[in-house]
Amino acid sequence: MTKQPEGRRRPTTDGLPKTQPMSANQLRQDVAAKRMLRRIVQGDTPPTAPMSIVDRLTGSPYANPMIQVGGIDTSARKTLDFALDLAETMFRYGAGALEVETSIIAVTAAMGLRNIEVDITNQSVGLNYAPKDQTPITLLRVVRSWTNNYAGLATVHQLVTDIVSGGVGRDEAVRRLQEASTSPKPFPRWMVTMAFGVFAAAIVGVLGGGPVSSLIAFGANIGVSLLARQMGKWRVPDFFSTAACSAAVTLLALILGTFGLISAPAIVVVGGILLLLPTGRLVSSVQDAINGFPVTAAGRFLSTALTFGAIIAGIAVSLVLGNLFGMQGIDVTATFPPAYQLWVLMIFVAVAVAAIGVTEQTAVKLLLPTAAIGVAGYLVLLGTNSLGVGDRFSPAIAAVVIGLLARVVALRMGAPQLVVAVPAALILLPGLTIFRSMYVLTIEESEVLMGAGGLISAGAIVLGTAAGIVLGDTLARPLTRSLASNERRRARRR
Numbered sequence: 001m002t003k004q005p006e007g008r009r010r011p012t013t014d015g016l017p018k019t020q021p022m023s024a025n026q027l028r029q030d031v032a033a034k035r036m037l038r039r040i041v042q043g044d045t046p047p048t049a050p051m052s053i054v055d056r057l058t059g060s061p062y063a064n065p066m067i068q069v070g071g072i073d074t075s076a077r078k079t080l081d082f083a084l085d086l087a088e089t090m091f092r093y094g095a096g097a098l099e100v101e102t103s104i105i106a107v108t109a110a111m112g113l114r115n116i117e118v119d120i121t122n123q124s125v126g127l128n129y130a131p132k133d134q135t136p137i138t139l140l141r142v143v144r145s146w147t148n149n150y151a152g153l154a155t156v157h158q159l160v161t162d163i164v165s166g167g168v169g170r171d172e173a174v175r176r177l178q179e180a181s182t183s184p185k186p187f188p189r190w191m192v193t194m195a196f197g198v199f200a201a202a203i204v205g206v207l208g209g210g211p212v213s214s215l216i217a218f219g220a221n222i223g224v225s226l227l228a229r230q231m232g233k234w235r236v237p238d239f240f241s242t243a244a245c246s247a248a249v250t251l252l253a254l255i256l257g258t259f260g261l262i263s264a265p266a267i268v269v270v271g272g273i274l275l276l277l278p279t280g281r282l283v284s285s286v287q288d289a290i291n292g293f294p295v296t297a298a299g300r301f302l303s304t305a306l307t308f309g310a311i312i313a314g315i316a317v318s319l320v321l322g323n324l325f326g327m328q329g330i331d332v333t334a335t336f337p338p339a340y341q342l343w344v345l346m347i348f349v350a351v352a353v354a355a356i357g358v359t360e361q362t363a364v365k366l367l368l369p370t371a372a373i374g375v376a377g378y379l380v381l382l383g384t385n386s387l388g389v390g391d392r393f394s395p396a397i398a399a400v401v402i403g404l405l406a407r408v409v410a411l412r413m414g415a416p417q418l419v420v421a422v423p424a425a426l427i428l429l430p431g432l433t434i435f436r437s438m439y440v441l442t443i444e445e446s447e448v449l450m451g452a453g454g455l456i457s458a459g460a461i462v463l464g465t466a467a468g469i470v471l472g473d474t475l476a477r478p479l480t481r482s483l484a485s486n487e488r489r490r491a492r493r494r
Contacts, residue, residue, distance in 0.1 A: 076113055076129055076131075076137060077137060078170065079108060079111045079112075079113055079170060080108075080113070080127050080129055080137060080139050081139070082107070082170060082173060082174055082177070083104050083107055083108050083127060084125060084127060084139055084141040085174075085177055086103060086104065086107060086156065086159075086160070086177060087100050087103070087104055087120075087125040087141065087143075088125070088141050088143050089152070089156055089177065089180065089181055090103060090153065090156055091123070091125070091143040091146075092143060092145060092146055092147055092149075093147065093149045093150065093152050093153035093156070094146070094148075094149075094150065094153060094280050094281075094284065094418065095153055095284075095416065095418065096283075096284040096287045096288055096291075096418065097120045097284075097287075097288045097291070097293040097296045097297075098287065098288065098291040098293065099416055099418070100120060100125070101118050101120055103156075103157075103160045104116075104118050104125075104127070105118060106160060106163070106164045107160060107163050107164070107173075108127075110163050110164050110166065111163075111170055113129055115129060115130055115131045115132070116128070116129055117129075117130070120293060120296055121295050121296060122295055122296050122298075122299035122300075123142055123143045123144070123299070124140060124141065124142045124143070125140070125141045125142075125143070126138070126139070126140045126141075127139045127140075148359065148360050148361050149185055149361045150357070150360045150361055150362040150363070150366075150415075150418075150419040151185065151186045151361050151362060151363040152180050152181070152183070152185070152361070153415075153416060153418075153419055154362075154363050154366070154414065154415035154416065154419055155180040155183075156177070156180055157414065157415055157416045158414045158415075159173060159176050159177060159180065161414065185361045186361055186362075186363060186364055187358050187361060189229075191358060192225070192358060192359055192361075193222055193225045193226065193229075194222070195355040195356075195358035195359045196221045196222060196224065196225040196275060196355075196359060197217075197218040197219065197221045197222040197225075198218065198351065198352075198355040199221070199271075199274075199275060199351075199352050199355035199356055199359070200214075200217035200218055200220065200221035200271035200272060200274075200275070201214040201215065201217050201218040201221075201271070202214070202348040202349070202351045202352035202355065203217075203270070203271050203274060203348070203352050203427065204217040204267050204268065204270075204271040205339065205340060205344075205345070205348045206345055206348045206349055206352065206427070207267050207270060207271070207336060207432065208264070208267065208336025208337060208338055208339050209264055209267040209268070209271075209336070209339065210263075210339050212261075212262060213262050213263070213264055213267055213268055216252075216256060216261070216262055216268055217267075217268050217271035217272065220248075220249055220252050220253075220268060220271075220272055221249075221271065221272055221275070223248065223252075224245045224248060224249055224272055224276075227244065227245055227248060228241055228242075228245050231244060238307070238310075239306055239307070239309075239310045240310070241310075242276055242307055242310035242311060242314070243310040243311070243313045243314040243317070244314065245272075245276055245314065246272075246273055246276060246310065246311045246312075246313075246314025246315055246318075247314035247315070247317045247318045248314075248318075249268070249269055249272030249273060250269050250272075250314065250315045250318035250319065250435075251318040251321065251322065252268070253265035253266070253268040253269045253272075253330075254318060254319075254322040254327045254328070254330070255327065256268070257327075257328055257330065258322075258327040258328040264334070264336060265330050266330055266334070266432065266435055266436070266439075267336060267432070269315070269431075269435050270431035270432045270435055271431075273311055273315070273431055273434070273435070274426060274429060274431045275356070275359065275426075276307070276311055277307070277308070277311070277426070277429055277431070277462075278303070278304045278307040278308075279422050279425065279426050279429065280360070280418065280422045281300055281303060281304050281307075282300075282304045282462065282463075282466045283418065283421065283422055283425075283466045283469050283470070284300055284418070285297050285300035285301045285304055285466070286463065286466040286467050286469075286470055287466075287469075287470045287473075288300060289301075290467070290470055311434070312434070312438050312455075315434075315435060315438045315439075315442070316438055316441070316442045319438070319439060319442045319443055320442060323443060329443065330439060345378075346375050346378070346379075349371075349374055349375050349378045349427055350371040350372070350374065350375050351371075352374070352426075352427060353370055353371045353373075353374030353375070353423050353424055353426070353427065354367045354368070354370070354371045356423040356426050357370050357371075357423045360422070360423055362419060362423065363415070363419075365413065366410075366413060366415060366419065366420060369409045369413065369420065370406075370409075370420050370423050370424050371424075373402055373405045373406055373409060373420060373421075373424040374402070374423065374424035374425075374427060376401060376402070376405060377398040377399070377401055377402040377424055377425065377427070377428065378398070378427060380397060380398040380401045381394050381395060381397075381398040381428060384397050384398065391430075391457075391461070392457060392460055392461055392464065393464070395428040395429075395430075395461050395464060395465045395468070396461075396464035396465060396467065396468040397468065398425075398428055398465075398468070399425055399428055399464070399465040399466070399467075399468025399469045399471075399472065400468040400469075400471050400472040400475070401472065402421055402424045402425050402428075402468075402469060402472060403417070403421050403425075403468060403469035403470065403471060403472020403473045403475075403476070404472035404473070404475055404476040404479075405472075405476075406420035406421035406424060406469075406472070406473070407421075407472070407473045407476035407477070407480055408476055408479060408480055411480050417473050417476075421469045421472075421473070422469075425465055425469055428461075428465045429461070429462060429465060430457075430458045430461045430462070433454055433457060433458040433461070434454075434455070434458045436454060437450075437451045437452075437453075437454030437455040437457075437458060438451070438455070439451075440454065441455070
């Protein structure tokens, strides 16, 4: 009987052929294929596994906080009260929901509270601390007031950085937060009032107005600032206060145009209403919507929409009054060529951005960097317009550049991105388009569709600018990880 070669099929007693055994290489390929199929079907982690709340710090300046205690903090209530005070202060000074949430998580984790849940809904902040086999603690804080204090927001940001680095305990943190809340703002009221006028004068020069128009805009905006402050003392709601300021600027421009004192009333109106636009609130709204806070974003969007509505209502009232009293109409189709050379316009932009920083109470050390970023954004705007990108897309591209540079500069100087980005991006907003569209809607009834289309276009530019700032902040995160770690190392050395 001859022996058959190994590996060949040979008949068996049941009449069925016997298959050839697989080689080691084939076995490895089969195992790899099964493993790949399992990964595709099941994923790397179970689909229902919860995410640790500390993972929310990924990508923020507070990733991997240094834990200051070894176990559960025995005085958890004091830590929770401090976290709520911190959140309330940040919200009052204009921080976004994501920044507030990451700050709470980082601070409580650094102070030993790991079983924390944070819920931010519009103007309320809820904290729930539920350690295993212990009585849970649930606290709620409602924020009912806001103020312009970017310097205070930068101080709080630095405090959180120091806590996360392990260099500040709770008692010292409470003291420093109290100091940040009670310290005077960097600029007195008279300087803020003057900054309103300086901004209007500079922005009118950028838009094409001459020295006379800038001078009138300077005086008009100082008057608007004083009017808004007085109405605030009278407890007038913000909607009516904004509408009154917008109406006052528009009516003044119409009167001066009727008597021939200015040749471009529209530019004076734009210089007056740009600072009334809720830029910071709009950027925070878009940021909250993108980062997964829909209810908070919806509340801020509604507040922003009401402010825009107040501005438009004030313009409309003045235009109607001007038409009734026979004041000279405004040629909204007129274009305004640059009245100065490019290097002069760059100086005007820098002065305007610095003036915005003063009105927002930005720290003195941030004024020049913010002005430089504003000039860079303005140059990008001019460059994209010259390439034919379009009036709607160019501001969004410039806003991306501003958002990216603002995050890098802000973290290097110990401040949040919003503090630098918002003043630098205000020059991108379409105040002239808003005024022209409102004029057409109010006075030229035959061109209602044109006016409505202009307002929609202006809204698209505003939202594109806000989204561009958020996108720039997101793109800069990989570039700023080392900046955050360096800042924390410097805090530990202190």
